[in-house]
Amino acid sequence: MRGNIQAVKQDLGCPKQNVLARALCGVAIPPLQAVSPRRPLRRQPLVLCSLLWLIAAVLGAMLAPYLTPVDPLTTDPSRALLPPGSGGLLGTDFLGRDVLARLLWGGRWTLGMGVGALTLAVVIGLPLGLAAGSAGGWLDGFLMRLVDAWLAFPGLLLAMAGVAVLGPGLSSVTVAVGLAAAAPYARVVRAAARAIRAQPYIEAARAIGASPWRIALRHILPNTAPALLAFAATQLGWVLLNGAALHFLGLGVPPGVPEWGAMLAEGRAYLRDAPWAAVFPGAALTLTILAANLLGDRLGQH
Amino acid sequence: MRRRLLVLLVAAALATGCTPQPGGRIVYGLTLAPSGIDPHINASSELGIPLTSVYDTLVYQDPKTGEFVPGLAQQWEVSEDGKVYTFYLRRGVKFHDGTPFNAEAVRFNLERIVSPDLASQRARFMLGPYERTEVVDEYTVRIILREPFAPLLDSLSQVYLAMASPTAVQQWGSEYQLHQVGTGPFIFVEYVPGDHLLLRRNPNYAWGPPVYQHRTAQLEEVEFRFFTDPATRSPALESGAADVMGEIPPQDAARLQGSADFRIEAVAIPGVSLMLFMNTTRSPLDDINVRQALLFGTDRKAIISAVFRDTSPVACGPLAAATFGYNPMVCQFYQPYNPDQAAALLEEAGWKDTDGDGVRDKDGQPLVLDFYLMGWGYMPEVGQLIADQWARLGVRVQSQVVSYPEALEIAKEGRHHLMPFNLSGSDPDILRRFFHSQGGFNWSKVNDPEMDRWLEEGARVSDRNRRADLYAKVQDRVMESALIIPIRDYVNLNGVSNRVQGLRFDARGWFPWLIDVTLRR
Structure with missing residues (x-):
């Protein structure tokens, strides 16, 4: 019966290629024994570039004080809106602050928020999905209906509602985005867990009297890990995008903080006269989200 | 004859082409x-x-x-x-x-x-x-x-x-x-x-x-x-x-x-200029020296040039210059920008940076001010610039963007140190809402019986000269008592x-x- 339902769902237009997207659609992830042959990284320039960009962004944020001597908050109206070159490598914004310094420092807020929100999504989504997928039965039904209700709202809307409840600020954006991302994560974990649960070795473990806890934690969890990692990478892009959107809308960091989304919002007013103030934070966001998605996609193909 | 025709034609063209026409x-x-x-x-x-x-x-x-x-x-x-x-x-x-x-x-x-x-x-x-x-x-x-x-x-x-x-x-x-x-x-x-x-x-x-x-x-x-x-x-x-x-x-x-x-x-829009209300009931802004220091330590010209591209004038007092009853004498207060005097006033008030962290402190308390502002009317931009100007004085600002209803709530409870606002209105009676002890926008939390009396009389008497006198006194008092930091007159x-x-x-x-x-x- 279950199999039939899944077949129907597949026919109803679940994506055929990407296992993770199909898992979101409710289709069980096939067991992972048949891994496609790996191509070396250097043969995949896009993935390599993505990886390098993410590493560069993280390093840039971590080493910001050593990479630029300029303080990202120091204003100097006499140097306002200078183009790249005469106003530092990437120009200055409307208050004369150095765009490069702000970009580097801003990575701390943007990427930090992304990692924080993703961690939260995993911390909440993983136990939920694992419990539902390993236990099955009424618990599965109950938890998945909950997740369905959660998924019924667009993620950004859910995150905005979260910020409305928690009040604006970096931590509430992180929590709201993380909570919104937890539901799809739980759904993917559950699909992966169900696939593994059907394996003969799980049945064997059960036959020799292993407790459900032991089966879930020792047998199912380690075997779902690759899929979960891949999905986390894809979700990093989603989390970054929505977090930046909230900051862009002014629901996040206080004015002046060089978060990329907030920089984009501020620079937008000067797009005609000083495009660099908006283009560089926008490009940084785009590239980071693209890189996270490409990496996640590549991981998901295995 | 031909020439006359030409002149007529030109005149007709001028009449139809260059003068405004009804319709459209x-x-x-x-x-x-x-x-x-x-x-x-x-x-x-x-x-x-x-x-x-x-x-x-x-x-x-x-x-x-x-x-x-x-x-x-x-x-x-x-x-x-x-x-x-x-x-x-x-x-x-x-x-x-x-x-x-x-x-x-x-x-x-x-x-x-x-x-x-x-x-x-x-x-x-x-x-x-x-x-x-x-x-x-x-x-x-x-x-x-x-x-x-x-x-x-x-x-x-x-x-x-x-x-x-x-x-x-x-x-x-x-x-x-x-x-x-x-x-x-x-x-x-x-x-x-x-x-x-x-x-x-x-x-x-x-x-x-x-x-x-x-x-x-x-x-x-x-x-x-x-x-x-x-x-x-x-x-x-x-x-x-x-x-x-x-x-x-x-x-x-x-x-x-x-x-x-x-x-x-x-x-130029008459009314109340964009200004920062200083909560005079909350430490450390209950000390007039600190409030005056902030006034001297705010480079308003720089704000006008950076945020408003010099399109609006620096505000001198609570009333925009375009308002009836505006008192130009208020421009003598706290001008020009003088960070040294601001620092001296803060020292005098006992705020010194004893632990070398760049923020002044007194009795173990750092000089940190809660700044609530709304997301419109260039308040966030102005707020950023002020925060940076004051950081150089050793004053730290914690700013937060709030909605208008939240701002009203915060003001009522007096949780703010600073909050900006502006409002248009052509009669100086608008000041009563901001500086009368019972005013709905009394965000400075001022309670000055003499000023209350001037504002009440101003709303009653119809003689324009008498009213102008009264409101001139109110504007002087507001600036003498350092209740606000005026930023700019609104220009549409x-x-x-x-x-x-x-x-x-x-x-x-x-x-x-x-x-x-x-x-x-």
Whole structure:
């Protein structure tokens, strides 16, 4: 019966290629024994570039004080809106602050928020999905209906509602985005867990009297890990995008903080006269989200 | 002969080609979509931009002289005790739906405004201590007040107290805002909330105030559209999607000013300047030395140049310079920018950086100020610049953006150190709301009995010189006591296509007199 339902769902237009997207659609992830042959990284320039960009962004944020001597908050109206070159490598914004310094420092807020929100999504989504997928039965039904209700709202809307409840600020954006991302994560974990649960070795473990806890934690969890990692990478892009959107809308960091989304919002007013103030934070966001998605996609193909 | 013909032809070409012609339509860009546009109910300034041309008011204020001139009332008298206003109404005035305008219509409108069922957000308060309206005869009406109220004529000259057709109001009830009927130079055709509002010329209009230059409207139609995102306003104007656009961002205004097809009409708006209220009841701002230090330590010229591109003047005190009763003497206070004096004042008050972290402290407490601001009116931009200026003084600012209702709540509880605000209004009585101990916007938490008395008397006496004296004293006191940090006078930068001629604004600075607008072809 279950199999039939899944077949129907597949026919109803679940994506055929990407296992993770199909898992979101409710289709069980096939067991992972048949891994496609790996191509070396250097043969995949896009993935390599993505990886390098993410590493560069993280390093840039971590080493910001050593990479630029300029303080990202120091204003100097006499140097306002200078183009790249005469106003530092990437120009200055409307208050004369150095765009490069702000970009580097801003990575701390943007990427930090992304990692924080993703961690939260995993911390909440993983136990939920694992419990539902390993236990099955009424618990599965109950938890998945909950997740369905959660998924019924667009993620950004859910995150905005979260910020409305928690009040604006970096931590509430992180929590709201993380909570919104937890539901799809739980759904993917559950699909992966169900696939593994059907394996003969799980049945064997059960036959020799292993407790459900032991089966879930020792047998199912380690075997779902690759899929979960891949999905986390894809979700990093989603989390970054929505977090930046909230900051862009002014629901996040206080004015002046060089978060990329907030920089984009501020620079937008000067797009005609000083495009660099908006283009560089926008490009940084785009590239980071693209890189996270490409990496996640590549991981998901295995 | 041929030559004469040529001259005639040239003259004809000049006459048709270069002088303004009646007719045509323009698109007027509004900057926010009000939640409601019934002037008797809603408080938005934006609604007055179209509706000033749909309605007439009993009196008008000449923006040049500040004097009140006849509108729907041809003459008026004020009783000796200032409590009874008698208006002699113009005859032969008809609403757009044919209803005659008379004393009963005036009574109907004023009673509607004060009726508790209407829950008026603005108009009701503009009537002050209103008691009732008496119809003396068909064209004579008396407004009776419980106590004298000097700003009454100013109120009656605004669209919020405009005369609406009693027939239409009764017919449409709560739907009236979509079917407004006045006596003005333009007829309200349709309003699709959030999309557009359309006005058409009233061909029968013949009772305009002397401040109007034409007898009837020159344009056939005016369409209002909403451009709520500031970044879209200048592109809309330049692409021809709008012919007039309010509140152009300063950086775009500079570019438009240099173009051959557009101009910027900068209108100084009277009222309360953009200013930071300092909570005088919360430490450390309960110390006047600290407040004065912050005033000396704020480089307002730099703010005006960076955020407003020098399009608006530095504010000296609580009242914008364009307001009646403005006291230019306040400009002597806390000028010019002097960070050394600011530092000296802070030292004197006992705030020193003893632990070398760049933030001053006293008795183990760092000098950190809670700064709540709203996300509009350039407050975040101004806030950032101030935070950085004060950081150099050793004062740390924790800013947070809040919504307007949250701001009201915070102010009520006094949780703020600093909170900025500005409000437009043409009568200096507006100061009572901010600096009277019982004022609704008393965000400085000031309690000065002498200032209370001046403000109360200012609202009562009708003699303009006496009022100007009183408000001059109030402005001096506000600055002496360092209750606020004035930032800038509001200037509305209207972007106007050069094909639009004759655009003028009323004494409020916000509301255009569209009757005189013509198109150059």
